Amino acid sequence: MSVKPNSASALFAGPFALATLSDTDGPVFPALVTPDARVLGLRAVLDDERLDVRRLLGNWEAVLPRLRTLAGDGDLAWRPLAGLRVHAPVEPRQVFQSGANYRQHVIDLHVAHRAPDDERPEAERRAEAAEIMDRRAAEDLPYVFIGLPSAITGPYDDVTLPAWAEQPDWELELAAVIGRPAHRVTVDEALEYVAGYTIANDLTDRATVFRRDMPAIGTDWLRSKNAPGFTPLGPWIVPTESIARPDDLRLTLKLNGETMQDESTKDMIFDVARMVSYASHTARLLPGDLVLTGSPAGNGMHWGRLLRDGDVMEGSVTGLGAQRTRCVAEAVAEASS
Structure with a gap:
């Protein structure tokens, strides 16, 4: 669907972001987007007809100063964002996901799943769970898959909610987008390899x-998390220079207008730098890859309310914009196709 920006507020923090867009029935193209909803196609101005966002990220250090200049040039062929279709901002080669990374979320799970013979007060x-989380943050490693x-x-x-998915659930997350090949990088240098941030909703059955x-x-993460469309991504990649504190952003997910995650x-146990560093010590992270950083308390299992046909999820992260996705049961989707 095309985006309908709210003209009363900025789409995101900073002077520009990266997007992958298309006209209604046209091919996708990489674009610079401004907070006031103007768009500049990048293939012509950067003289590269094969350019996409992942290719752009592969040359991030060199191209970033050029993007800053373009964002401030009012004489270029800018066009309105309204009426364009917004796609996932990048096609990564690898997606690294994190589990059990929000302190309060894990404490809630620990308390909820007490042993039948545990009669201690909540x-x-x-308090026991909080002590375990503090020790984990100090001594353990992130859980990444x-x-x-x-x-x-x-x-x-x-x-689309697959017919076989009995308990589809939401998981709003901050996603770091890699801008340089990273292998065995330290925590102190890890953020130097992050080009920007975007929003991911890491659905799970x-x-x-x-x-x-x-x-x-x-x-079984293959079965539970990787159905087509189970990771709504975007709308934008906002450069790191526009997000001063990735460790102090607000994540909010609303289901049919009701706030479920906030x-x-x-509250992350392991911050972005530790996540990126840890993943890089096993794998070689590539430009355009995603590092999802986990989801906070307030999932459907917590509320006893899972996703169903017709539900609308609205997810936002401070400075990164918002996404809006509608759930369609598989049988309904097939009947309307």
Whole structure:
């Protein structure tokens, strides 16, 4: 769908962001977007007809000063954003996802899943969980697994709920976008390899997280998280220079207008730098890759309310804009296609 920007407020923080756009039925193109909803196609001005956002990120250090200049040049062929379709801002080669990374979320889970014979007061069990989280932050490592790029969809696209997904759930997350090849980078230097940030909603079918037929194997992230469209992404990539404090951003997800998640990234157990550094010590991170940083408290399992046909999710992160996606049951989607 095309975006309908709110002219009363800026779309995002800073003077510009990156986007992947198209006319209604036309090919996609990389673009510079301004907070007041103006668009500049980048292929012509950068003289590269093969240019896309991932290719742009592959030359990030060299091209960033040029983008700053372009954003301030009012004589170029700017056009309104209204009427254009907004796609996922980048097609990554790799997606690194994080689990159990918000302190309050994990404490809530710990308290909710008490042993049947544990009769201690909730306050005592909560204090125990808080101590465990503090120790984990100091001594342990992030929990990171791999997602599939094919699960990514645009920030305003419908999300098809597969017929087999019994408990589809939302997980709004801050995503770091890699701008330089990163391998075995330290925590102190990790943010130098991040080009910008965007929004991800990392949907999960809770019923298939664990294999009932193979309990000793553990989690099944392929089945539970990687259906087509299960990762709405965007709308923009906002450069790091416009987000001064990635460790102090507000994440908010509304379901049919009701706030379900509302938390700061200050509650993350492992911050962006630790996430990027940790992932890079096993894998070689590439320009355009995503590092998802986990989701805060307020998922559907917490509320006892999972996603169903017709639900509308609205997710926002401070300075990064907002996405809006509608859920469509698989049978409904097939009937209307």
